[in-house]
Amino acid sequence: MYRSGQFVAEHVSPTADDQVQPNGVDLTVEAVFEQREPGRIRREGKEIGDRQELESEQYTDEGTPTYYLEAGTYVARYGERIAIPSGHVGFVYPRSSLMRNSCMLNTAVWDAGYEGRGEGLLQVHHDVEIAEGARIAQLVLAEAEHVEEYDGSYQGENL
Numbered sequence: 001m002y003r004s005g006q007f008v009a010e011h012v013s014p015t016a017d018d019q020v021q022p023n024g025v026d027l028t029v030e031a032v033f034e035q036r037e038p039g040r041i042r043r044e045g046k047e048i049g050d051r052q053e054l055e056s057e058q059y060t061d062e063g064t065p066t067y068y069l070e071a072g073t074y075v076a077r078y079g080e081r082i083a084i085p086s087g088h089v090g091f092v093y094p095r096s097s098l099m100r101n102s103c104m105l106n107t108a109v110w111d112a113g114y115e116g117r118g119e120g121l122l123q124v125h126h127d128v129e130i131a132e133g134a135r136i137a138q139l140v141l142a143e144a145e146h147v148e149e150y151d152g153s154y155q156g157e158n159l
C-alpha cells in the first residue's frame with residue numbers, strides 16, 4: 001500500500017506545506033552537475049566519474065538564481081534530507097510539469113534505512129529554465145518487506 005503525502009512528509013525535511021501532495025512529497029533541486037569523466041561499474045564496487053557543478057544564473061525577473069539547461073543529461077541533487085523508514089520502499093517520479101516541458105527524471109530504488117540527500121538523472125530533451133529550489137520530483141513511499149536495511153556507500157550522503 002502506498003502511504004499518504006502526510007506520512008511521507010514525516011520522513012522528508014525540510015518540507016513546506018506546498019510540497020505535501022495527496023500521495024507524496026515534492027522534492028526540490030539543490031544542485032545540478034554535468035559529468036566530465038567516465039565512471040566505472042565493476043563486478044565488485046563502482047566509481048562515480050568526475051562531475052562539475054553548474055552555476056545558477058541570476059537573470060530572471062524575480063531575481064531567483066536559475067539554471068538554463070541546454071538539451072543534454074545532468075545529475076540533479078535534491079534539497080531535502082530523505083529517510084526511508086523501516087517497512088517501506090521509496091520511489092521518485094518526475095514532477096509532471098517537468099515532463100510536459102520535454103524533460104525527464106530517471107530514478108532508482110530508495111531502500112529502507114537509507115538516509116541522505118539523493119540524486120536523480122535529469123534528462124533535458126529541450127532547453128529549459130529551472131530555478132534553484134524549484135520542485136522537480138515527487139517521492140512516494142510504499143509498504144514493503146525487507147530482511148536488512150540499507151548500509152551501502154551512499155548512506156548519509158550530502159548531509
Ligand SMILES: O=c1ccn([C@H]2C[C@H](O)[C@@H](COP(=O)(O)OP(=O)(O)OP(=O)(O)O)O2)c(=O)[nH]1
Pocket residue numbers: 092106107108109110111112114117118119120150151152153154
Ligand atoms: O534515484 C535514486 C534512487 C536511490 N537513491 C539513493 C537511495 C538508495 O537507497 C541509495 C542506493 O541506491 P542503490 O542501492 O540503487 O545503489 P547502488 O549503486 O547499488 O550502491 P550501493 O552498492 O552502495 O547500494 O541511493 C538516489 O539517490 N536516487
